[in-house]
Amino acid sequence: MNKYSKPLEFHDAIITDPNHYEQPAAYMFCNGPRIHEFVKEMHDKVISQYDCMTVGELSLTPDPAHVLRYVSASAKQLDMVFHIDTGNMDHGGPKDKYDHRPFVLPDLKAAITKWQKFIEGTDGWTTAFLENHDNGRSIDRYASSEPQFREISAKMLAVMMTTLTGTIFIYQGQEIGMINAPKEWPIEEYKDIEALNYYNEARALSISGEDPSRLPIVTRGLQILGRDHGRMPMQWDSTAHAGFTTGDKPWMRVHDLYPDINVAKQVPDAKSVLSFWKRMLRLRKEHRDLFVYGIFNLLDPGNEKTFVYTKTGERSTALVALNMGQGVQDFELSTDKEWKLVLSNYDAPVVGKLAPFEGRVYISAN
Numbered sequence: 001m002n003k004y005s006k007p008l009e010f011h012d013a014i015i016t017d018p019n020h021y022e023q024p025a026a027y028m029f030c031n032g033p034r035i036h037e038f039v040k041e042m043h044d045k046v047i048s049q050y051d052c053m054t055v056g057e058l059s060l061t062p063d064p065a066h067v068l069r070y071v072s073a074s075a076k077q078l079d080m081v082f083h084i085d086t087g088n089m090d091h092g093g094p095k096d097k098y099d100h101r102p103f104v105l106p107d108l109k110a111a112i113t114k115w116q117k118f119i120e121g122t123d124g125w126t127t128a129f130l131e132n133h134d135n136g137r138s139i140d141r142y143a144s145s146e147p148q149f150r151e152i153s154a155k156m157l158a159v160m161m162t163t164l165t166g167t168i169f170i171y172q173g174q175e176i177g178m179i180n181a182p183k184e185w186p187i188e189e190y191k192d193i194e195a196l197n198y199y200n201e202a203r204a205l206s207i208s209g210e211d212p213s214r215l216p217i218v219t220r221g222l223q224i225l226g227r228d229h230g231r232m233p234m235q236w237d238s239t240a241h242a243g244f245t246t247g248d249k250p251w252m253r254v255h256d257l258y259p260d261i262n263v264a265k266q267v268p269d270a271k272s273v274l275s276f277w278k279r280m281l282r283l284r285k286e287h288r289d290l291f292v293y294g295i296f297n298l299l300d301p302g303n304e305k306t307f308v309y310t311k312t313g314e315r316s317t318a319l320v321a322l323n324m325g326q327g328v329q330d331f332e333l334s335t336d337k338e339w340k341l342v343l344s345n346y347d348a349p350v351v352g353k354l355a356p357f358e359g360r361v362y363i364s365a366n
Contacts, residue, residue, distance in 0.1 A: 001039070001056035001078070002070075005032030019211065021201070026060040036069060039077040048076070055127065055167075056081045064118035073123040080125045080167055085111035087135050091225060098198050098221025103142060105304050105324050113309075116165050116296035128164040130157060131171035136229040137180050143357055144326060145179040152357045153177075154273045155345035156322055159359030162280040163291045163311060163320045170277070172234050176266050177273035180229040182256055187219075191252045192227045228252065237264035276345065283343060287363065289313035305329050306354060312366070319362040323354035330354075337364035 006029050013025035039056075047054055058081040061067055070078050089107055092099025112128075119126050130138040139145045143153030154177030161168050181189065187199050198218050206215035233250045235258040236243035242258035244250050255261070266272035284291045294311035306329050307322040319339060323329050331354045333339050339362040341349065346358050354360070 001081075002031050002035055002058050002061060003029050004038045005035040007032060019205065030060045031066065036075075036077065039070065040075070043076050043078075054079045055169075057084070058082060059084060064114065067118065068122060068124050071119075071124040071126075073125075080127050082127055082129060082132070082169075083111075083115045085114065086130065087132065090141060092221070096217070098195075098218045098225055100217075100221040100224045105307060106302055108142070109298055109301055109307055112164070113296065113298045113301075119166075120295065126166035127169060128161060128166050129169040129171070130161060131174045131230060132169075133171075133230050134227050136225045136227075137178055138174065139177060140180040140224055140229070143324065149326065149357055150179060151177060151273055152345055155276045156324075156357045156359040158273070158277050158280050159320065159343070159345060159361060160307070160322055162277075162284045163318065163361060165292065165294055165296050165311070168284075171230065173230075173232075175274055175277045176235065176261055176263055178232075178235060178255065178261060179257070180224065180226075181232065181253075183223045185253070187222075189253050190222065190226060190228050192231070195222050195226050195228060198222070235262040237262050279343070283361070287313075287316075287318065290316060290318045290363070294318065306331065314366075316363055316365050319364075321354060321358075321360045321362075323356060323358045326356045328353050328355060333362065339364045 011028070013023040013028060015023055017023065043054075056070065056078050058067060058070065062085070067081060067083070069075060071080055086108065089111060090101055090103045091097050092101055115126050115128075118124070130142065135141070137145070138157055139150060139153050143149065143157060145153070161170070187196070190196060190199070199215075199222065202211075202214040202218040205211040206213075232252060233242055233244035233254050235255060238259040241247075241250055242254045242262060243264070244254065263274065266274035269275060290311045290313045294313045297310045297312065299308045299310065300306070305323065305325050305327070307324055308331075309320055311318040311320065317337065319333070321331055323331075330352065332352060341360060342363050343361040344358060345360075346355050349355070349358065349360060
């Protein structure tokens with residue numbers, strides 16, 4: 001929503017990569033000279049006339065001070081915005097979007113911390129999300145979709161999401177642990193025009209010999225980051241087309257694992273990913289002073305295996321411990337408080353250890 005105002009000179013973009021037809025030019029179309037005037041006008045003439053909430057996707061706006069100009073209550077523009085840092089951190093960059101670079105945990109911590117902290121002492125509000133229609137599934141990107149880890153990974157990410165300050169957004173299928181399309185799917189199964197353009201460009205460069213490395217890089221990137229992964233039909237049940245339609249077929253292929261990953265199967269299962277999300281959301285509401293409004297404080301920022309933080313309210317403090325990897329990690333609680341374990345995504349958590357992709361929540365009185 002920050003692309004309504006543009007400089008009217010309409011200059012050509014600076015060519016930074018002659019091998020690409022498209023060039024990065026965000027400076028020419030994001031946060032233009034009249035953007036705040038236009039958003040304020042929308043608020044005053046339309047939005048303010050209704051009992052509604054507004055959220056905008058704010059592209060390429062890394063400065064928290066600038067973001068606050070959009071979401072400050074006194075500015076009367078938007079209620080909140082999506083911060084894209086977490087969604088783009090494993091992309092190769094504006095020139096090579098689909099050159100996948102596995103995320104580094106300290107970088108993810110820094111991005112989350114940045115948008116958790118920027119509203120402190122202000123009249124603004126923030127959001128938290130891991131999935132949307134423009135990215136691959138979070139389990140594949142931040143955890144593991146391997147069969148032995150898929151469900152526990154989904155639950156660990158649910159622990160993280162539901163304990164972050166702000167308004168959280170759960171994307172369709174995230175609540176049942178949907179994952180990316182199988183890597184065996186050929187390019188013909190992909191429908192997103194952007195993905196196909198990147199692939200065809202890479203294929204042409206490979207065939208011509210100009211850049212033989214580009215095609216395998218882009219293919220691998222699409223398998224992880226492609227937008228089609230978040231656009232596959234919702235998996236409702238185990239009937240034809242995952243119960244999404246009674247027609248001949250939906251617009252694109254349904255995930256091969258829909259008989260195992262679907263809503264109908266998970267609703268009656270108390271240990272399913274869906275049931276765990278419900279449990280976490282109940283905890284979030286019960287302790288909203290901590291998890292919705294609490295003050296976020298990152299611990300051990302340089303640790304590349306675990307993500308640990310506290311959430312502080314008026315009467316109590318929560319400690320959240322997440323193991324973001326496949327190995328067992330040492331974990332010792334601080335002794336300055338009387339911590340009570342209120343939740344883990346494992347049935348029998350081990351003292352002093354975090355199991356692979358384990359997430360825990362402790363609470364102590366202040």
